Amino acid sequence: MYNVAIIQTPEESLRSHMANRRRWNIGVLLLLIIFAYVLVQFYWSTVRIRGLVTPLEAGDQDQTKRQIALISQELDNPFWRSVEQGALKAAGQYRMELQYMGPFRINAEEQMKLLEKAIASKMDGIILQGIGTEQDKALIEKANKLGIPVVTVDTDEPGSKRLAYVGTNNAYAGQEMGRLIAEDGPKEPSGVIGVLVGSKEAANQRLRLEGFQSVINTYKGLSIAEVRASNISRLQAAQQAELMLKEHPEIDYMVGFSSLDGIGMAEAVARVKPGGVTIFAFDDLEDTLTAINKKQIEASIVQQPSQMGYDAMSLLNQYFQGQTVSSKQYTPISVITDKEVPTP
Known part of the structure; x- marks a missing residue:
């Protein structure tokens, strides 16, 4: 038998060397990419864990308290x-x-x-x-x-x-709001009511509304035109109250069950039906008290x-x-x- 030696030309040898080098470079690049990805994931995991475990306000906490x-x-x-x-x-x-x-x-x-x-x-x-x-x-x-x-x-x-x-006691607070309206007019109370709540999903707002309805429903002359949400925003309270007044011009009373509702309702009434709607609010924000003093709001139920x-x-x-x-x-x-x- 004869051994046959394969002899590459200089050009073939150069091409083989370049191919091997490209494969090497690609392999190194892939390893670097994988390493960088692992490093980034480790960093963000550390940040998330630190965000949960680190005390909420690091610094001068007295650990004896x-x-x-x-x-x-x-x-x-x-x-x-x-x-x-x-x-x-x-x-x-x-x-x-x-x-x-x-x-x-x-x-x-x-x-x-x-x-x-x-x-x-x-x-x-x-x-x-x-x-x-x-x-x-x-x-x-x-x-x-x-x-x-x-x-x-x-x-x-x-x-x-x-x-x-x-x-x-939110249900009781709603009942108190209903009694305020029932006692506002003559012996046989009557009138149409527009209602604002901070949120239709919030449990405290639902309980206040349910308590309110339980009282209003006992009087034949009282009815609720509509219930809208203000999202505990003065601006949205004013917008929703204005829309309600335009769609229900027969409204005589407006009540609000979150702290910014009364102020918003007062602004809406001043624009749409000045002097024609009696407003009952919730809480004692400074602007609410000012509106009560100016007789823009009849009364407010105040929490502690x-x-x-x-x-x-x-x-x-x-x-x-x-x-x-x-x-x-x-x-x-x-x-x-x-x-x-x-x-x-």
Whole structure:
């Protein structure tokens, strides 16, 4: 047998070398791409974990104090700032540290993300508004299993593992609104009513509306023309009230069940039917009180948000001290008219 040697020409050898080099470069490039992808995924995973595990407000926390998260419906809403002030007062009294947070605009998903973060941060207690979703209930149950008591304020979360509810008896508040209208006119009340709610989905708004309807339905002369949502916006309250007045010119009364509804309704009535509609509002924002003083709003049902915050913290303190905690603690409401509003 003879061994046959294959001899490449210089051109063939160069082409073979270049092909091998291209394959090498492609292989190295693929490895770099895979490495970069893994690195990026690792980075974002670290960021997400850090976002959940890192304390909500790192810095000068006093770790000897119990850390309480207060999750508001909307960060700078005057109602929730008042809840915060009451909670801060109690925090100082009971040697707790309060961390106040919330979405910039009303957003239930953001509220639940903050609840997740508070649980992951191992807060000692959580105060929040009941959202009324299965996810919210599941998160409250998760907190309960981890030994983190949850107190709902403003809106309850019935059927959940929350420790207690502190706030207005919303059904009763709605009934009080109905009685205000029934007592406004003659012995046999009559008139057509336009209604604004902050949200048709929010449990506290539904309860107020149901309580209101339960009273109005007992009077043959009273009827509700329409119920619209303002999305807790002064602008939208004015827009929805104006549309309602144009579509139902027979409206004699307008009622609002969230804090910005009264002001919006007053603006709409001034444009469409000045002096022809009696308005009943909710809460005691400064602009609402001014409108009552000017007789643009007849009266307003006033809650006690500061007391809600204080009482919620007090219940948590009782729980930490091993005391029995009432599952529901209603804060009072009152009715304010021009007699109670000082003249500027």
